[in-house]
Amino acid sequence: CSWISVKVVGDKTTGGNWKLHNLKINNLYHTGTATCTSSAATWETSGERASEVLYENATGATINTTAQGAAVMETTANNMVIIPQVPTSIDVTYSFVPQEGVDAVTETKKNLTLKYDGDNKWESGKHYVYTITITATEILVAPTVLGWDDVTVTPGTTI
Numbered sequence: 001c002s003w004i005s006v007k008v009v010g011d012k013t014t015g016g017n018w019k020l021h022n023l024k025i026n027n028l029y030h031t032g033t034a035t036c037t038s039s040a041a042t043w044e045t046s047g048e049r050a051s052e053v054l055y056e057n058a059t060g061a062t063i064n065t066t067a068q069g070a071a072v073m074e075t076t077a078n079n080m081v082i083i084p085q086v087p088t089s090i091d092v093t094y095s096f097v098p099q100e101g102v103d104a105v106t107e108t109k110k111n112l113t114l115k116y117d118g119d120n121k122w123e124s125g126k127h128y129v130y131t132i133t134i135t136a137t138e139i140l141v142a143p144t145v146l147g148w149d150d151v152t153v154t155p156g157t158t159i
Contacts, residue, residue, distance in 0.1 A: 002122035003148055004080040004114075004130070006054060006090070010063040011135040014096065018134050019060025019104070022093035025080065026051045026111065032083045041124050043084045051091075054080050060095055060104075063134065084124045087114040090141075094134055109139050116143035 004025065010018035029045035089111040095104040114130060122128055127146040132139060 001081045001124060002084045003127040004054075004082060004122070005127065006080075007129065007131045008063050008092075008094075009131065009133050010065050011133060012065050014136050016062055016065060017097045017099075018063035019095045019097070020055065020063050020092075021057055021060045021095060021106065022053065022091070022108075023055040024051050024053050024091045025088060025114070026091060027088045028052055029083055029085050032085075043124065045083055045085050052080065054090075063094070082122070084122050086119060086121050087116060087128075089113050090130070090132075092132060092134075092139065112139060112141050114141070114143070116145060 006023055008020050008023075010016065027049040028051065029047060029049055031047040032043045032045040034041045034043050091108055091110045092112060093106065093108040095106040097104045112132070114128075116128065125148050127148045129144045129146060131142045131144070133142070
């Protein structure tokens, strides 16, 4: 399978005024057929697609301003391990509090692409880490592809 992680950071210009409310990965296949050889497995997806909530927090979690300090928005309960397939998209709901005493502005950006290399599939045995940077004018998505090494992670630990 493929492992998807998402980190979220805010830009340094607007400081720590960002709050993250929801991350939803869209249109994932949940079933498929694996053909295994001695060195690899290949997957054919099938069935219905459905979206999955990766992270949800109604009051919002403060978003850090450095990638090194970014929280990985997953826990053992919502770890996103999926059948290898063509990357889909993510919806991000966040708010910005311009200053104390002023109402927050909440916004959802839909269908931000998770493509990392054209139309190539997420591969089996790979860990895809997406760093989403929220700025005053745009949202940037930067993918990193890693090997899937065995590690012991305590929920809430930044990796």
